[in-house]
Amino acid sequence: xxxxxxxxGFSVSPQISASEVKAIADAGFKSIICNRPDAEQGAIxxxxxxxxxxxxxxxxxxxxxxxxxxxxxxAVDMAAALRELPQPVLAYCRSGARSSNLYxxxxxxx
Numbered sequence: 001x002x003x004x005x006x007x008x009g010f011s012v013s014p015q016i017s018a019s020e021v022k023a024i025a026d027a028g029f030k031s032i033i034c035n036r037p038d039a040e041q042g043a044i045x046x047x048x049x050x051x052x053x054x055x056x057x058x059x060x061x062x063x064x065x066x067x068x069x070x071x072x073x074x075a076v077d078m079a080a081a082l083r084e085l086p087q088p089v090l091a092y093c094r095s096g097a098r099s100s101n102l103y104x105x106x107x108x109x110x
Contacts, residue, residue, distance in 0.1 A: 004096060006103055009087035012096040017044060021052035030058060030086035033078070035093040035102055037064035042094070059085050065098050070105060078106035 001020045003013035015036060016024065024032065032053050034046040046062045053060040061081045065074045082089065082103075091099035 003090055004100075006100055009089060010082070010103060011088065011090050012099040012103070013090060013092045014095050015042070015044060016049060016090075016092050018048045018052040021049060021056050021058070024053075024090055025056040025058055029088050029090045031060070031089040032058055033061045033063055033081055033085070033089060033091040033099070035063055035065045035078075035091055035099045037066060040067070040094065061085065063102070065093065065102055067094070067098060070098070070102060072109065074102060075105040075109045078102050079109050082106060 001013060001016060001023055003011040005011045021032070032049065034049060036043045038045045050060040050062070063074060063077045063081060091103065093099045
């Protein structure tokens with residue numbers, strides 16, 4: 001599993017699998033955010049990842065963002081999650097780009 005550090009305490013990655021969650025926890029992450037809608041082609045249902053995250057002692061949030069359709073509500077939800085979740089946080093989507101963009105917009109809405 002590869003990830004990209006975006007800011008202190010926040011990284012992004014492409015789609016993760018349930019079997020990668022232990023490695024994510026072992027890497028020191030405390031929280032995972034899924035930004036990929038379950039209905040998107042190729043997505044792993046977030047519930048599978050969430051169950052493994054909780055089993056590994058990680059916090060989890062599901063903030064699905066439709067590709068090319070980021071909304072203010074998405075940004076407000078992400079800003080709240082970033083305030084509330086323990087860091088470091090790993091957010092994922094299909095490629096990591098949506099999660100990166102959402103992070104930047106969430107910083108603006110605070």
